[in-house]
Each structure stands twice: as structure tokens, then as C-alpha cells.
Amino acid sequence: MPGYGVIPALRFRDLEEAVRFYVDVLGFEIRRGDLAEGNISVRFGAAQLMLESAAAEFYGTAYNQAIRQRAGTAGPNALYIEAEQIDTLAQRAASAGARILDPLAERPWGQREFTVEDPAGNWLTFWKSLGGANGAT
Known part of the structure; x- marks a missing residue:
């Protein structure tokens, strides 16, 4: 089995x-890189x-063109990324002027999380388990 899971591009x-x-x-x-x-x-x-640069020519012609057409378009998907120092990270992002879409809060499913938007409009939700029955990892 390879040493990598899913690596979003x-x-x-x-x-x-x-x-x-x-x-x-x-x-x-x-x-x-x-x-x-x-x-x-x-x-x-x-x-x-x-x-990756949307202007790069890594792939076949049709795929490169499709990448350039989609670059910068918004989608409803978010990447979930576990973060041990969630409070520090949320403060760091806010202090740097990052666009916080959903502020740091405890969720009923046992996590503390927040969502930030990157410069291309991708959403990243950083989370930390609260532990306990609902938050067991």
C-alpha cells in the first residue's frame, strides 16, 4: 500500500x-517544489x-484548459484539517486579515472548529476534537 492518502491539488x-x-x-x-x-x-x-499554478502546462491540453477555466470559481466544498492548537491558529488567521467564513466555535458533534477562505476561494475548516462521547477520535 502506498505511503500517501488523498492529497488534494x-x-x-x-x-x-x-x-x-x-x-x-x-x-x-x-x-x-x-x-x-x-x-x-x-x-x-x-x-x-x-x-499548483493554474497557468502551468503539467497535463494534457484539454485538462490544462479545464483547470484554467475553473480557476478562481467558487465551490461549496471544504477541506477538513485537524489542528491541535486551534485557538492559536484561529487568532493567527484573524490577525493576518484572513477571511473567516465561520468563526471558531464548539459544534454539537464534539469539535471546536472554524472555516477560512484562501485567496482562490477554497474553504478550509480547521478542527479539534473536544473529546468525550461525541468528540472521540
């Missing part, structure tokens, strides 16, 4: 802005993401 019209947001605002770390390559792997705890 997020595409951006402005990759440099996206990398600054993920690294400086949210605290992700760069694992590999660089702006010149147009593809950067980042990690937050066990969560991994690929940040």
Missing part, C-alpha cells in the same frame, strides 16, 4: 499569493496539499 491564478497565505497566515510548511516549478507541496500536521 488546489490550483491558483497567483501561486505566490497562495503560498504566502498557506505558509505565513496558516502556518503550513513547504515540503518540496518552488514557484518556478509551479507546483509546491505543503503540510500542516498530517494534512498535505499540492498548490
Whole structure:
């Protein structure tokens, strides 16, 4: 079995802005890649993401064109990312001026979470289990 689970690839019209947001605002770390390559792997705890330039020519012609057409369009999906220091992260994002769509709060399903929007409109919900019957991990 391979060593990776699902690694979402997020595409951006402005990759440099996206990398600054993920690294400086949210605290992700760069694992590999660089702006010149147009593809950067980042990690937050066990969560991994690929940040890609929507202008890159990585794939076949039709797929590259579809990526460029979809870049910057909003969707209703959110990535859920576990965060041990949820209060610190929420404060960090708010202090940096990130767009907080849903503020930090305890949820009836046993989690404390908040949702932030990245520069391309992707939603990221950071969460931490509250423990107990509903929040057991």
C-alpha cells in the first residue's frame, strides 16, 4: 500500500499569493517544489496539499484548459484539517486579515472548529476534537 492518502491539488491564478497565505497566515510548511516549478507541496500536521499554478502546462491540453477555466470559481466544498492548537491558529488567521467564513466555535458533534477562505476561494475548516462521547477520535 502506498505511503500517501488523498492529497488534494488546489490550483491558483497567483501561486505566490497562495503560498504566502498557506505558509505565513496558516502556518503550513513547504515540503518540496518552488514557484518556478509551479507546483509546491505543503503540510500542516498530517494534512498535505499540492498548490499548483493554474497557468502551468503539467497535463494534457484539454485538462490544462479545464483547470484554467475553473480557476478562481467558487465551490461549496471544504477541506477538513485537524489542528491541535486551534485557538492559536484561529487568532493567527484573524490577525493576518484572513477571511473567516465561520468563526471558531464548539459544534454539537464534539469539535471546536472554524472555516477560512484562501485567496482562490477554497474553504478550509480547521478542527479539534473536544473529546468525550461525541468528540472521540
